[in-house]
Amino acid sequence: MFMYLPIALTSVNYLLVTGLGLFVGLLSGLFGVGGGFLMTPLLMMIGIPPTIAAATDANQIVAASASGTLAHWRLGNVDVKMGIYLLIGGFIGGAAGVQVIKVLRASGGADFLIKMTYVVMLGLVGSFMFVESLHALRKNKAGKDSAAPAKKSGGFLSKLPMQTEFVKSGVTHSALVPLALGVFVGVLAAIMGVGGGFLMVPVMIYMLRMPMHVVVGTSLFQIMFTCTEVTFLQSYSNHTVDFLLALLLLIGSVFGAQIGTIFGRKLKGDQLKILLSLIVLAVTVKIILELVMEPSLLLAYAGGH
Amino acid sequence: MLRNNIRSYGRVLLAATALFVLSALTAEPARALTCQVTPDNIGISLIYNGATLTITGESTPGDDLIVKVSSTQYTDVHLKYKGKASGIFWMKLGTMEFKNVPNVYMLYSTGPLNNMMGAEARAANQIGYDAIRANATMERSDHAEVGPEWFDQFLKFKQKEKLYSITEGTVTRNGNQFKLEAHWPFQAPPETYNVQVLAVRNGQVVEQATAPITVAQVGMVKKLSGLAFNNAAVYGIMAIVIAMVAGFAVGAIFKKGGGSH
Numbered sequence: 001m002f003m004y005l006p007i008a009l010t011s012v013n014y015l016l017v018t019g020l021g022l023f024v025g026l027l028s029g030l031f032g033v034g035g036g037f038l039m040t041p042l043l044m045m046i047g048i049p050p051t052i053a054a055a056t057d058a059n060q061i062v063a064a065s066a067s068g069t070l071a072h073w074r075l076g077n078v079d080v081k082m083g084i085y086l087l088i089g090g091f092i093g094g095a096a097g098v099q100v101i102k103v104l105r106a107s108g109g110a111d112f113l114i115k116m117t118y119v120v121m122l123g124l125v126g127s128f129m130f131v132e133s134l135h136a137l138r139k140n141k142a143g144k145d146s147a148a149p150a151k152k153s154g155g156f157l158s159k160l161p162m163q164t165e166f167v168k169s170g171v172t173h174s175a176l177v178p179l180a181l182g183v184f185v186g187v188l189a190a191i192m193g194v195g196g197g198f199l200m201v202p203v204m205i206y207m208l209r210m211p212m213h214v215v216v217g218t219s220l221f222q223i224m225f226t227c228t229e230v231t232f233l234q235s236y237s238n239h240t241v242d243f244l245l246a247l248l249l250l251i252g253s254v255f256g257a258q259i260g261t262i263f264g265r266k267l268k269g270d271q272l273k274i275l276l277s278l279i280v281l282a283v284t285v286k287i288i289l290e291l292v293m294e295p296s297l298l299l300a301y302a303g304g305h
Numbered sequence: 306m307l308r309n310n311i312r313s314y315g316r317v318l319l320a321a322t323a324l325f326v327l328s329a330l331t332a333e334p335a336r337a338l339t340c341q342v343t344p345d346n347i348g349i350s351l352i353y354n355g356a357t358l359t360i361t362g363e364s365t366p367g368d369d370l371i372v373k374v375s376s377t378q379y380t381d382v383h384l385k386y387k388g389k390a391s392g393i394f395w396m397k398l399g400t401m402e403f404k405n406v407p408n409v410y411m412l413y414s415t416g417p418l419n420n421m422m423g424a425e426a427r428a429a430n431q432i433g434y435d436a437i438r439a440n441a442t443m444e445r446s447d448h449a450e451v452g453p454e455w456f457d458q459f460l461k462f463k464q465k466e467k468l469y470s471i472t473e474g475t476v477t478r479n480g481n482q483f484k485l486e487a488h489w490p491f492q493a494p495p496e497t498y499n500v501q502v503l504a505v506r507n508g509q510v511v512e513q514a515t516a517p518i519t520v521a522q523v524g525m526v527k528k529l530s531g532l533a534f535n536n537a538a539v540y541g542i543m544a545i546v547i548a549m550v551a552g553f554a555v556g557a558i559f560k561k562g563g564g565s566h
Contacts, residue, residue, distance in 0.1 A: 002354035004491065006522065006530040011354045011491040059544050066552025074560065111397065112390045224552075228545050235541030239533050243544045244351075250548055254555040291394040298455075299384045299462040300397065 021252025029260020032219030033197035055234035063250035077217030089182020097190025129277035212269030
């Protein structure tokens, strides 16, 4: 039942860890998020040091997103072109975000700002998605067909150069739009120390106006590359990836991602959105409670949030 | 010089012989205190979840016994401390350093420690948390004064990590034999630890015996850990490749099994 982890230097119940992997992989396949915002705190609860929990989760997400990407690929849900533009933007943003953190840290009081940004972003994204998808579901119930949203970015955005068609998503944007949005999410993700799936998914839905199912597939495609990079950098510079822990998690998550994709097909886009928004809101409430209530231990190992 | 040395060795030898004869002549059948630990080598393998230590030995009947299992050397422990940022949110605010403390400290005894010896003797032999507290110093990264309540927090943290414990009355005696069964926590990092048995008579430590325990990684745990630290690029690539292959392989299996899904 127990397995000793060579990097985390702790012993865990392997059935529990594989179960966690299955659960978070399911969310991955359903919503196109890496699930780091759930997995990292869960791993910390079972005694994994924070820095190792975050880095190992990235390794695990490589497997879950590869599994999910393949499943969504077969369903025609991966917009490779869009994914690559977002990825390039994300890489640039991530590098910039790391520099921003250095400046913030040097000026002091950065952690408070980071935490505030995290809570506010989660809260805003969750609330907005919840209200919007509830509205859309009500409209559908009233018998009207949900009118397809305008597939072309209007006004200012349509005047930008480098207009290009994204066939899989059925949208036309300037290539600069996904690039810029990628940079934006990349900066925020680096500052908050998260993968950014929960930010990227709403950005694709509401700002790039992509259909929900293509959003999920494209997000997973993109996350697979981001987490590959993070896994390598964390292994190489910080020695914080526990491969055995990742292996236990991914045994669960690769199956979870497949099951999630199957479930996802049975749900409508708006139903998926409302479920994701509820999870994001629940995580927001949990983080706020943790921030407001006095912790039982006032000392902790370094790392993490 | 040489002659002086020989003379001083001779004196020591004489004193030791006298002590031996003297102890042999006393009415109580005094036994030299001994201490064995099984296992004295703990291997951290893949299925490691801590160990059970059996500590046995001989002692003079009637003496109280204290068994201390601790790090061989005191060190500095760095931790993050939490407080209210801007008066509203509980967050990690900075680093706190606890200097000159053992990383691992576990104490077992035949009875209540406070009845066995006074505070002074406890401090001299590093018995009990107050003795550790007396030697330790604390520093905060913002250089503010660190109140004594933070040492209580430190003890709480260490106890929760299972690295500090005091359990009185766990050492049992049978004639001149003593025995202790103690759980060794998996949280204790690989290094060499010291088991020290103290015999206490009339409030003073009269005899000591020690034995080492070596905790080390073995097999796959050692190999993976070595690879991660000494060959980080290979380790990172291996972690990525296996994750990708596992992801795509399961994806492929589902296609076959799932048919037209």
